[in-house]
Amino acid sequence: MKNILIIEDDKMLNKGVAFALQKEGYNVISAYTKQEGKKEIDNNEIDFLLLDIGLPDGSGLDLCKEIKNNIDFPVVFFTANDTEEDMIKGFESGCDDYISKPFSVEVLKFKINAILKRSDINAKKLFIYRDLKIDFDAKRVYKRDKEIKLSATEYKLLEILCKNKGKAMTKEILLDKLWDYNGNFVDENTLSVNIRRLRKKIEDDSKNPTYIITLFGIGYIIGE
Structure with missing residues (x-):
């Protein structure tokens, strides 16, 4: 079972996405701040991260860079800012994809399934x-x-x-x-x-x- 971590301070959105992904068979861990997210990464084997860019205690962009320097698992940003400049910053930080708020849960599930499939195929053996x-x-x-x-x-x-x-x-x-x-x-x-x-x-x-x-x-x- 794949472990998906959601770092999103909007509790309703976080819980709603977690519920939808659990129904798909994923094990979902929720965090609401940058520090909570880092703690969950330290204590769990994470396969996929859904990350909000604007967190109450720091930038998701900075956290993504930090993660990618040490561990390589897929990261998809939640964002309300989907301008070309913002997207470039996200990809430069190491993210694998974006999903803009508001979004369809079905589209999100499709993105996750596709990225995890590619990740499994390309996993370093x-x-x-x-x-x-x-x-x-x-x-x-x-x-x-x-x-x-x-x-x-x-x-x-x-x-x-x-x-x-x-x-x-x-x-x-x-x-x-x-x-x-x-x-x-x-x-x-x-x-x-x-x-x-x-x-x-x-x-x-x-x-x-x-x-x-x-x-x-x-x-x-x-x-x-």
Whole structure:
């Protein structure tokens, strides 16, 4: 089931769109401010974002840029301003499409379905960062084209970090995502052990890691 996040401060519009999309089989998360939206993105795996440009605590354009610098999922703007200049600003910020207020829910559903279909077809199945390569379909990891053998938990942990390249992943988020993997209980100590094992396998110098970076007091990040 695809997760759609709506960041729109008009509560009636937000709830109405959420209801329509839930009937289509989507899991919908609603936020009403920029900060609420950022929190939901940090705590959930989002597949699609419907974003209002004018939010009470900041610009949707700025939020879109911020998101696209770290994660790549489709973004469609809600806007009452559909001038050529405004649309260009939106596309420059990284959005995938616009829908102008007021709009037809049927048209919105069509746009979402079409964009998600294209997104699935074009989804990256191969992650490459420096001399590290992960084939997500085959669940295989390579360093300088030599395969590295990982345990199931090590692979899942590396996959989560790589799919969120450039994004700080807190220990709480990682533990939540690893919680039920293969029915194993994962606590903070187990997480630390798996990070150490991963570093020994993928880092040139595990004591001075350059792939999996520790963010003290926060968690871990892969990439710049």
